Amino acid sequence: MGTFGEYIKSALASIRNNKGRSFLTMLGIIIGISAVITVLIIGDGMKATVNSEMDSIGATTISVSLDDTKTDKTFTREQIDQIESSISRIFGISPTVNVFGSVKGRKGSYDVYVSGGKPAAENSSGVTIVHGRYYGDSDVDDAKNVLVISQTMSNLVFGYEEAVGNTVELTANDLTQEFTVIGIREDTPMDMAYSSFGDEAMVLAEGPYTSVCESFNFDVDNMITGFTMYLDNEDKQAVLAQTRAVVENIMGLRGENAVKISSGAGFDQTTNAILDIITSVVAIIAAISLLVGGIGVMNIMTVSVTERTREIGIRKSLGARTSSILTQFLAEAAILTFVGGIIGIIFGLTVSFIICKVVGFSFTVNPALVAIVVAISTAIGLFFGIYPAKRAADLDPIEALRTE
Amino acid sequence: MKKLVEIKDVSKIYNPGENEVRALSHVNLTIGEGEFVAIIGQSGSGKSTLMNMLGCLDTPTSGKYFLHGQDVSHMSDDEQSDIRNREIGFIFQGFNLIPSLTALENVELPLIYRGVSKKERLRLANAALNSVGLEKRKTHKPSEMSGGQQQRVAIARAIAQAPPILLADEPTGNLDTHSTKEIIRIIKRLYHEGRTVIIITHDPGIAKQAKRIITISDGMIQSDIKNPEYKDEI
Numbered sequence: 142m143g144t145f146g147e148y149i150k151s152a153l154a155s156i157r158n159n160k161g162r163s164f165l166t167m168l169g170i171i172i173g174i175s176a177v178i179t180v181l182i183i184g185d186g187m188k189a190t191v192n193s194e195m196d197s198i199g200a201t202t203i204s205v206s207l208d209d210t211k212t213d214k215t216f217t218r219e220q221i222d223q224i225e226s227s228i229s230r231i232f233g234i235s236p237t238v239n240v241f242g243s244v245k246g247r248k249g250s251y252d253v254y255v256s257g258g259k260p261a262a263e264n265s266s267g268v269t270i271v272h273g274r275y276y277g278d279s280d281v282d283d284a285k286n287v288l289v290i291s292q293t294m295s296n297l298v299f300g301y302e303e304a305v306g307n308t309v310e311l312t313a314n315d316l317t318q319e320f321t322v323i324g325i326r327e328d329t330p331m332d333m334a335y336s337s338f339g340d341e342a343m344v345l346a347e348g349p350y351t352s353v354c355e356s357f358n359f360d361v362d363n364m365i366t367g368f369t370m371y372l373d374n375e376d377k378q379a380v381l382a383q384t385r386a387v388v389e390n391i392m393g394l395r396g397e398n399a400v401k402i403s404s405g406a407g408f409d410q411t412t413n414a415i416l417d418i419i420t421s422v423v424a425i426i427a428a429i430s431l432l433v434g435g436i437g438v439m440n441i442m443t444v445s446v447t448e449r450t451r452e453i454g455i456r457k458s459l460g461a462r463t464s465s466i467l468t469q470f471l472a473e474a475a476i477l478t479f480v481g482g483i484i485g486i487i488f489g490l491t492v493s494f495i496i497c498k499v500v501g502f503s504f505t506v507n508p509a510l511v512a513i514v515v516a517i518s519t520a521i522g523l524f525f526g527i528y529p530a531k532r533a534a535d536l537d538p539i540e541a542l543r544t545e
Numbered sequence: 546m547k548k549l550v551e552i553k554d555v556s557k558i559y560n561p562g563e564n565e566v567r568a569l570s571h572v573n574l575t576i577g578e579g580e581f582v583a584i585i586g587q588s589g590s591g592k593s594t595l596m597n598m599l600g601c602l603d604t605p606t607s608g609k610y611f612l613h614g615q616d617v618s619h620m621s622d623d624e625q626s627d628i629r630n631r632e633i634g635f636i637f638q639g640f641n642l643i644p645s646l647t648a649l650e651n652v653e654l655p656l657i658y659r660g661v662s663k664k665e666r667l668r669l670a671n672a673a674l675n676s677v678g679l680e681k682r683k684t685h686k687p688s689e690m691s692g693g694q695q696q697r698v699a700i701a702r703a704i705a706q707a708p709p710i711l712l713a714d715e716p717t718g719n720l721d722t723h724s725t726k727e728i729i730r731i732i733k734r735l736y737h738e739g740r741t742v743i744i745i746t747h748d749p750g751i752a753k754q755a756k757r758i759i760t761i762s763d764g765m766i767q768s769d770i771k772n773p774e775y776k777d778e779i
Binding site: 147151154155158451452454455456457458459460461462463464465538539542 | 597600602603622623626627629630631635637641642643644645646654655657658659702
């Protein structure tokens with residue numbers, strides 16, 4: 142029916158005829174919508190700012206492993222190197238071959254836990270070299286028997302901290318091999334904890350996984366089921382997207398869903414979740430003012446219907462159906478809140494822009510948010526317009542014509 | 546003469562029960578196409594109830610109302626709206642124009658509810674306003690016009706979509722002598738153009754302008770006569 146446009150027109154005319162009152166009605170909606178918009182945009186800005194600060198913190202890790210319920214395959218040395226060179230924007234990857242055994246130096250013997258890996262493991266949190274160097278690619282390639290040990294281990298095994306160049310005997314798997322210390326790293330809380338057990342103390346050391354395997358007779362090509370990737374936090378999403386395809390390709394596991402990738406429930410995700418909760422709570426409070434605005438619309442529309450009872454009677458006597466009257470008044474309420482919504486958005490954007498600039502948050506506007514808010518404010522008009530519009534539509538024409 | 550309005554044994558009772566008010570009591574009435582009828586009665590006589598019934602604003606408690614042969618006595622609100630829109634042009638004592646709309650927009654209203662296209666609507670509304678001599682007042686709002694002019698707008702609105710019946714309720718009740726003459730002249734002309742005109746009034750001076758006079762009191766028709774004084778000139 143082309144008459145719908147006519148109802149809109151007459152709704153507009155009636156809004157124009159009551160400019161002052163229409164504006165006051167809209168004011169509630171304007172305040173509600175701009176409050177919601179402001180809260181959501183500032184929330185987004187806060188999140189973006191916190192995230193970019195966390196991205197600048199630096200290295201993060203991603204764990205990749207093969208699901209042993211889906212495949213029997215393991216990573217070979219060659220495949221590990223191939224994967225490392227195929228994924229761009231990472232510092233490197235490192236498998237972990239852990240060996241538990243004993244270490245013997247000049248000052249005594251201790252239980253030892255050796256982590257065999259690749260040089261990228263230097264990016265693990267807490268690794269800071271204080272003397273010498275970390276093991277490098279050539280140490281891995283040539284399977285050199287070299288070790289990086291903690292300050293605690295150096296003190297216990299050698300009696301002093303700067304033991305670079307000294308050798309120790311490592312015993313594990315019933316085999317004893319000589320290893321040369323090439324680097325001393327700062328203690329981590331873990332070192333302190335393990336070394337505090339007196340005679341039962343355990344020390345921690347790291348070395349090339351190739352030499353660990355060769356020394357203690359592990360079959361390096363048939364035991365590695367996972368590795369850790371080291372990368373800059375900023376590149377995490379891009380790397381995550383790329384990793385599965387690369388690993389599946391190289392391992393010949395396409396379509397088998399056998400590669401498990403875990404970026405861990407990192408600090409940033411927890412923080413984002415908390416920020417989201419805060420934003421939604423404040424947005425709900427702001428939405429209450431929107432509700433109050435909606436009730437204002439209902440109020441004014443009810444008054445308007447009462448004032449225009451005679452007009453409604455005239456329209457009915459001229460052949461207006463119940464639905465025509467209903468549409469006219471619903472359109473009036475919806476237009477009021479739609480226009481109020483638009484003004485509220487402009488106002489809210491301005492306020493949030495100023496606040497973001499002052500506080501130093503980044504200011505971004507999601508167009509979908511704007512569209513949703515416009516839709517919601519119009520829906521509020523329709524919802525709160527139903528009661529007064531129904532009252533108008535159900536008026537008895539004889540009674541309505543009789544009112545002055 | 547074809548029957549246009551046929552009321553059979555119609556009663557209307559308000560507040561059924563002990564304090565019931567019998568506004569109409571077993572009324573029978575037939576009006577043919579192209580008649581010019583005045584229904585005269587004092588206030589409380591039941592003439593307003595009869596007018597609401599004739600105008601399909603109300604339904605009878607008992608009895609039947611046939612309009613154009615169609616039983617309209619037990620219709621839904623929307624069906625009644627459609628019948629009013631198609632069959633009846635109302636002219637009210639208080640003009641009943643919508644104050645926020647211009648003369649032209651007021652005349653367009655029933656055409657909008659009928660779903661007439663914008664172009665056709667403007668043509669019909671302009672023609673109707675021209676026929677009541679308001680060519681120059683089309684963009685005026687009711688508050689900017691005299692009572693006589695407002696009633697002419699109301700007449701234009703009533704005839705714009707050419708309904709078979711013109712139902713005028715005290716059409717001159719709010720007008721001065723000069724405007725009264727003017728309005729009566731227009732109504733007579735519309736009758737001459739072939740429309741069925743029913744005037745409801747308490748004023749014998751107005752009633753005697755019609756060709757047939759029906760007197761109503763206590764909800765019953767007391768007399769139904771051909772007006773001996775009727776003058777055919779406009």
